[in-house]
Amino acid sequence: MIIIGGGSAGLMSAAVSSSLGAKVVLFDKNKFFGEKLKITGGGRCNITNAEFDVHKLLSNYGESSKFLYSPFAEFGVKDTFNFFENRGLKLKTEEKLRVFPISDKAHDVYEILFNELKKFSVKLKNNTEIKRIEIENNLIKNIQTVDEIWTADSYILATGGLSHPETGSTGDGFKWLKSFGHKVDTPTPSIVPLALDKVYEELQGESLTDVKLTFKIDGKKSFSKIGNLLFTHFGVSGPTIMNSSKKVGELLSEGSVTLHVDMFPGLDEKHFHFKLLQLFDKNQNKNIKNVLVEMMSQNMVDIILNKSGISPDTKVNIVTHDMRTKIILECKNFTHNIKSLMGFDKAVISDGGVSLGEIDMRTMQSKLIDNLFIVGDLLNVSRPSGGYSLQLCWTTGYVAGKNAFLKLKK
Numbered sequence: 001m002i003i004i005g006g007g008s009a010g011l012m013s014a015a016v017s018s019s020l021g022a023k024v025v026l027f028d029k030n031k032f033f034g035e036k037l038k039i040t041g042g043g044r045c046n047i048t049n050a051e052f053d054v055h056k057l058l059s060n061y062g063e064s065s066k067f068l069y070s071p072f073a074e075f076g077v078k079d080t081f082n083f084f085e086n087r088g089l090k091l092k093t094e095e096k097l098r099v100f101p102i103s104d105k106a107h108d109v110y111e112i113l114f115n116e117l118k119k120f121s122v123k124l125k126n127n128t129e130i131k132r133i134e135i136e137n138n139l140i141k142n143i144q145t146v147d148e149i150w151t152a153d154s155y156i157l158a159t160g161g162l163s164h165p166e167t168g169s170t171g172d173g174f175k176w177l178k179s180f181g182h183k184v185d186t187p188t189p190s191i192v193p194l195a196l197d198k199v200y201e202e203l204q205g206e207s208l209t210d211v212k213l214t215f216k217i218d219g220k221k222s223f224s225k226i227g228n229l230l231f232t233h234f235g236v237s238g239p240t241i242m243n244s245s246k247k248v249g250e251l252l253s254e255g256s257v258t259l260h261v262d263m264f265p266g267l268d269e270k271h272f273h274f275k276l277l278q279l280f281d282k283n284q285n286k287n288i289k290n291v292l293v294e295m296m297s298q299n300m301v302d303i304i305l306n307k308s309g310i311s312p313d314t315k316v317n318i319v320t321h322d323m324r325t326k327i328i329l330e331c332k333n334f335t336h337n338i339k340s341l342m343g344f345d346k347a348v349i350s351d352g353g354v355s356l357g358e359i360d361m362r363t364m365q366s367k368l369i370d371n372l373f374i375v376g377d378l379l380n381v382s383r384p385s386g387g388y389s390l391q392l393c394w395t396t397g398y399v400a401g402k403n404a405f406l407k408l409k410k
């Protein structure tokens with residue numbers, strides 16, 4: 001069996017098929033396998049999502065969910081826990097059911113898989129780029145590197161999508177699959193930060209917690225979310241922004257999109273006035289810039305006062321109702337024009353890929369090329385961040401690894 005691509009999905013396929021007894025050759029063009037896996041979850045690896053109700057879990061995979069029941073019945077979240085914990089990797093569940101290794105090290109996840117490859121004698125062909133896949137009579141005839149031709153009875157394609165191309169996923173699989181006649185939806189960056197027209201340099205690295213983010217198109221409200229916001233050197237990021245990016249991308253194709261940040265969603269205007277009055281009362285002889293820092297960072301205070309047209313050195317005892325109203329307005333409607341989504345280099349995944357209708361989802365076998373199995377980020381499955389992408393890799397990698405082996409035995 002040949003597996004092309006030693007990322008999360010390819011590693012799982014190789015581990016499973018070799019443990020069942022298959023003779024496996026694993027190719028990767030990188031010097032080391034699993035380069036993307038090692039940077040997942042900021043180096044901590046959000047390995048899965050501890051939602052054990054399969055209906056609830058799959059509702060996160062949008063329109064693809066109806067295709068996923070079968071592979072998830074074969075290898076679901078519980079199986080991911082068992083697979084890694086039985087091999088010595090202890091897991092913990094954090095906020096929003098995100099699961100991480102207790103060690104907080106993505107590298108430990110990689111090692112569990114890599115140890116399996118060594119244990120079951122997978123032939124490792126790192127530093128080996130596949131240049132060409134030859135097809136004959138709807139079957140893969142061989143695969144070719146710069147100077148070698150390899151053949152096998154079955155092939156698993158696990159070359160990933162297009163996000164973070166420096167990790168090796170440069171879209172080769174999409175090109176091949178298209179040339180084989182598969183319908184491949186054009187990949188676009190997904191789960192990606194947003195670039196803003198105007199970047200506040202002084203806010204770079206600052207994050208706001210539990211703020212309300214409202215996206216508007218041509219001035220009309222589209223949708224809102226409560227969450228955290230991170231200001232970066234190009235715009236805004238953080239899980240809530242990244243998980244809104246698909247919808248924002250759609251809005252951007254229809255008109256101009258603005259982001260409105262309510263920094264104090266728990267305070268309506270009346271209570272906000274009351275809170276400011278209380279604060280000013282306690283600090284009557286101070287300058288306003290030194291008092292508002294009790295509610296937000298100094299950089300944010302400077303920006304809000306500037307936008308409100310109030311001098312930072314104004315004594316709080318002369319702040320009028322009008323001035324307070326301006327401050328409140330800016331705090332509850334800090335507006336940004338969205339320029340674009342950031343590119344593949346900043347995306348967690350790429351949307352698009354092979355239509356699931358062209359794959360036998362019980363086995364992950366291509367319906368067009370009989371000896372080909374397709375896994376991981378090559379599949380057209382939209383999903384948010386939260387461990388859902390890696391779970392998809394474990395599930396499809398397992399199912400393909402097992403069924404490619406069973407096909408060999410027939």
Ligand SMILES: Cc1cc2nc3c(=O)[nH]c(=O)nc-3n(C[C@H](O)[C@H](O)[C@H](O)COP(=O)(O)OP(=O)(O)OC[C@H]3O[C@@H](n4cnc5c(N)ncnc54)[C@H](O)[C@@H]3O)c2cc1C
Pocket residue numbers: 004005006007008009010027028029030033034035036037039040041042045046047048128129130131158159160161163164167168169170171172173347348349375376377378386387388389390391393
């Ligand atoms: C920064 C970042 C953080 C992430 N964090 C998380 C997270 O915490 N939780 C989560 O669920 N998901 C996360 N993801 C998404 C997750 O990492 C991916 O969905 C997953 O790794 C995809 O695995 P894959 O095996 O399909 O592809 P990849 O991991 O991209 O592997 C593809 C492999 O194929 C090789 N390859 C490509 N072309 C060729 C060729 N021609 N010849 C030989 N080899 C080739 C590449 O070198 C690469 O090693 C994150 C993604 C990024 C970018």
